[in-house]
Amino acid sequence: MTTTKSLIAATLALAAITAASACTANDPKPTFSTTSPRTTTSPTTSVSSPTTSTASASPERAAEDAAAKMVVRYFHDRDTGLFEPTKTTPDFFKDTTISSELIARQNTLAAAQGQKIHQVGSTQLVSTTRKKISLKNDPKASPPVIPTVEFEVCYDVRKVNIVDAKGKSVVPASRKPRGIMRVGVSNYAYPSPTAWRVAFTDTSQAKTC
Secondary structure, three states: OOOHHHHHHHHHOHHHOOOOOOOOOOOOOOOOOOOOOOOOOOOOOOOOOOOOOOOOOOHHHHHHHHHHHHHHHHHHHHHHOOOOHHHOOHHHHHHOEOHHHHHHHHHHHHHHHHHOOEEEOOOEEEEEEEEEEEOOOEOOOOOOEOOEEEEEEEEEOOOOEEEOOOOOEOOOOOOOOEEEEEEEEEEOOOOOOOOEEEEEEEOOOOOOO
């Protein structure tokens, strides 16, 4: 799990998209609403992902499509929540995250509020590639087995900055313009089509794209 120290460091270097968590998606089942997440459109975010609207789509394809759309929403909310941290509530991230990733987003928000820093600009999604998919569903197992789709996301943060109360950038000079993040999207209420949420992310490999 991410420590408090690393979460604060992640906030300061949020533009590099380095924070979050490398925890597994099989955490104990959390409580959350299965209502459809609010519809958000980010003019600065694009993603290459399959789209399937036919009723004949296989369960795997339907899951991949729904999870890929959630990845886009996740990055949108990840950015938006820190544009004005003092006006963002911890519950804001519940529409797109769950489990360890929800905790990571809420902790990062708290750090940003405490340090009086905020984000300027949005992350660009360059590509989203599905790496794994499993629809095995056994929430009563130990640990729970939850349907999960994993993606490799290439992101670009050249238009993103993190500034303090005086408008001074706190982004490290060593920040790379692009990076790769592993994103796990899980469904704790499967087969509900609206319950997909980002459950974990991982940038520990520090790869670029």
